[in-house]
Amino acid sequence: MSSDKQERRVFHNNEDCPVRNVVAQIGDKWSILILFALVDGPDRFNSLRSRIEGISQRMLTQTLRDLERDGFVLRTVYPQVPVKVEYELTDLGKGLSGSVWKLVSWADNHHETIRENRKSYDEANS
Amino acid sequence: MSSDKQERRVFHNNEDCPVRNVVAQIGDKWSILILFALVDGPDRFNSLRSRIEGISQRMLTQTLRDLERDGFVLRTVYPQVPVKVEYELTDLGKGLSGSVWKLVSWADNHHETIRENRKSYDEANS
DNA sequence: TGCCTTGGTTACCTTCAGGTAACCCATAGA
DNA sequence: TCTATGGGTTACCTGAAGGTAACCAAGGCA
Numbered sequence: 001m002s003s004d005k006q007e008r009r010v011f012h013n014n015e016d017c018p019v020r021n022v023v024a025q026i027g028d029k030w031s032i033l034i035l036f037a038l039v040d041g042p043d044r045f046n047s048l049r050s051r052i053e054g055i056s057q058r059m060l061t062q063t064l065r066d067l068e069r070d071g072f073v074l075r076t077v078y079p080q081v082p083v084k085v086e087y088e089l090t091d092l093g094k095g096l097s098g099s100v101w102k103l104v105s106w107a108d109n110h111h112e113t114i115r116e117n118r119k120s121y122d123e124a125n126s
Numbered sequence: 127m128s129s130d131k132q133e134r135r136v137f138h139n140n141e142d143c144p145v146r147n148v149v150a151q152i153g154d155k156w157s158i159l160i161l162f163a164l165v166d167g168p169d170r171f172n173s174l175r176s177r178i179e180g181i182s183q184r185m186l187t188q189t190l191r192d193l194e195r196d197g198f199v200l201r202t203v204y205p206q207v208p209v210k211v212e213y214e215l216t217d218l219g220k221g222l223s224g225s226v227w228k229l230v231s232w233a234d235n236h237h238e239t240i241r242e243n244r245k246s247y248d249e250a251n252s
Numbered sequence: 253t254g255c256c257t258t259g260g261t262t263a264c265c266t267t268c269a270g271g272t273a274a275c276c277c278a279t280a281g282a
Numbered sequence: 283t284c285t286a287t288g289g290g291t292t293a294c295c296t297g298a299a300g301g302t303a304a305c306c307a308a309g310g311c312a
Contacts, residue, residue, distance in 0.1 A: 007166065008163075008166045008169070008177055009162075009163070009166060010176075010179065011162065011177060011178050013178075013179050013180040018230060018234040019158055019230055021233060021237060022229060022230050022233035022234075023152075023158055025233065026149075026153075027149065027152075027153035028299080029299080030300095033139075033145060033146075036135075036145060037134075037135070037137055040133065040135060041134075044258085044259090045258070045259055046259075047134070049259095051134055051136045052137050052139075053137060053138045053139050054138075056301060058261085058300080058301075059299090059300065062300090068247070069244055069247040069248070070240050070244055071240060071247075080258095081257085081308070081309045081310060082256085082257040082308080082310085083257090083258055083308080083309095084259090085258080085259060085260090092236060092239065092240075092243075096232070096233075096236075099228060099229045099232040099233075100229060102225060102229070103148060103229050104144060104148050106221065106222070107147060107148035107151065107222075107225075108144040108148075110218060110221065110222075111144055111147060114151075114218075117196055117197030118195055118197075121194070121195040122195070154269080154270090155269080155270070170288085171289055172288065175289095182270080182272075183289085183291095184271075184272085184290095184291085185269090187289080187290060207278070207280065207287090208286090208287045208289080209277095209279095209287090209290095211288075211289060
């Protein structure tokens with residue numbers, strides 16, 4: 001009997017799976033963009049909206065709520081008129097965006113290679 | 127005139143955006159699980175299928191094809207009977223999974239905090 | 253009395269990722 | 283000839299993500 005298969009890990013997809021969890025966290029369309037926008041410092045709702053190209057009001061609100069819920073973002077309301085709402089990264093949020101940033105810069109460095117791989121794959125399977 | 131807004135980056139969502147690209151790459155449901163399963167070494171189709179809990183044959187095939195297309199995974203067919211197909215990480219794939227792993231382990235370390243944040247947010251907004 | 257501002261909410265609709273299950277192919281062996 | 287095995291493909295369907303656009307609320311100001 002070979003011992004190969006014994007050593008291999010099995011990956012579960014229940015909700016305690018850390019892999020599954022982090023992907024679900026930041027794998028949506030806008031979370032990372034918002035996180036990165038807030039790395040520059042606190043910002044207001046409409047400013048974020050114009051800095052993140054293509055995001056709708058609805059998705060900005062919703063994604064900010066989710067990030068706030070997880071403790072990545074702090075929301076502060078200044079009861080002026082008109083009201084001013086500022087969003088900023090918490091320490092947890094800074095940690096997350098730092099970690100994500102490393103991944104993104106890896107991807108950025110290898111972006112061109114990947115594009116070439118894709119192109120030759122597609123040509124070979126045309 | 128304040129100089130605040132001048133310094134802030136704008137994030138585009140065109141297809142050259144590296145952020146958008148990496149998220150699209152690995153943000154789907156199964157890519158990371160497959161990558162991590164292959165970190166243990168080359169593996170065969172049906173072995174992967176049983177090690178990655180809950181994945182369907184269709185999604186395993188599809189996700190492996192995508193990973194192969196980008197050059198993260200190498201697919202080798204051994205013309206035996208029945209046929210044997212082995213998948214393994216390329217160097218590029220190893221680099222990616224290493225980078226992703228750092229992010230996942232960050233998430234793993236802060237998983238509990240996030241769960242608590244969520245719980246208290248939900249209680250406050252009940 | 254309107255209208256402007258910021259920062260939303262809500263209803264509605266479309267798209268598409270992903271699940272299920274049936275089918276395919278080559279060949280070996282009973 | 284029937285079945286088994288590995289590694290798929292295909293048709294079909296559903297749920298959820300996300301887009302659009304209309305509406306709201308509080309208050310200042312003209």
